[in-house]
Amino acid sequence: MRRFGLIGYPLGHSFSGKYFTAKFLCEGITDAGYELFELPDIADFPAFLRQNPGLKGLNVTIPHKQTILPFLNEIDPVAAKIGAINTVKITNGKCTGFNTDYIGFRDSLQNFLQELTAVKALILGTGGASKAVQAALQELHIPFKIVSRNPENGQLSYAELGPEIMETHQLIINTTPLGTFPNTETCPEIPYQNLTAKHYLYDLVYNPEETLFMKNAMEKGAKTKNGYEMLVLQAEAAWQIWNS
Structure with missing residues (x-):
């Protein structure tokens, strides 16, 4: 076995x-x-x-x-x-x-964005998952800014996410564990009131299927996606590596 x-x-x-x-x-x-x-x-x-x-x-x-x-x-x-x-x-x-996280995220994001072009992104979080997301966005030539509770080296703080930044960054990616079961009543502290139907919010969390981050976005008409497809794609890439 x-x-x-x-x-x-x-x-x-x-x-x-x-x-x-x-x-x-x-x-x-x-x-x-x-x-x-x-x-x-x-x-x-x-x-x-x-x-x-x-x-x-x-x-x-x-x-x-x-x-x-x-x-x-x-x-x-x-x-x-x-x-x-x-x-x-x-x-x-x-x-x-x-x-394989970056492979899974890259391919899942392309399915999510479809024809959307010239988009700018905000990456919430600075951990290992954030690094994979950064690599995927670089490969897809999507410019991004990193948002951190303790910003450094040009990163943004959550307090700096004003209307202008929110308007010019249509893609927002949560790489933090906030909202993961069983702590489902937590979410990143972004100004959800500035979201519109033109925004795309991707949450790497997949349990629960619909996070508070996603629910807040949907109330403003934004498009949302959780991390389950990324999980599947990265798992299949890992299986290929193990069996190569």
């Missing part, structure tokens, strides 16, 4: 286990299994690997997408440039890090 799994903390919100279990059943894959491994401290990663010698691959989620880097034997050049890892391939005890 080939073993795969997800590391992060906490994992109660994750759909990855259900997704891969359903995939294996649907596609008749009988020699593989997928497990969730809650790992509060990334310093325990080497011990975790010793305790699970049969692992062939891992997905990595909050809060370890950046802190896992020093524990890897090799890093894919694209992932190294992004500075965040969400997929690990394990071969003969050696771990190689990849980033």
Whole structure:
């Protein structure tokens, strides 16, 4: 049995286990299994690997997408440039890090925007998921500004999101965990009153299906999308890496 799994903390919100279990059943894959491994401290990663010698691959989620880097034997050049890892391939005890988040987000965003061109984006958050989103937007030639609670190096604070910035940035992407189950009553503090039907709001959160971030946007006529399609696309890209 080939073993795969997800590391992060906490994992109660994750759909990855259900997704891969359903995939294996649907596609008749009988020699593989997928497990969730809650790992509060990334310093325990080497011990975790010793305790699970049969692992062939891992997905990595909050809060370890950046802190896992020093524990890897090799890093894919694209992932190294992004500075965040969400997929690990394990071969003969050696771990190689990849980033499929940017692939999943890039392809999902293109489906969302369709014919929309000349758009500018605001990226809410600065963590590992934000770095993947930045890489995807750069590849798609979409200019963006990063919004942070503690802005630095040209980033914007949430207090700076006035009417002019909101009007000129039609695409707003939430890369923070705000609104994730079970804390569904939270959302990024942007001026929702300045949203219009011309805005596109993408929430990387997929549980719940409709976040407060999305609900606030829909009340103003904005178009919204959650992160489930991104989850599927990044998972399929990870599966290809594990089996290549």
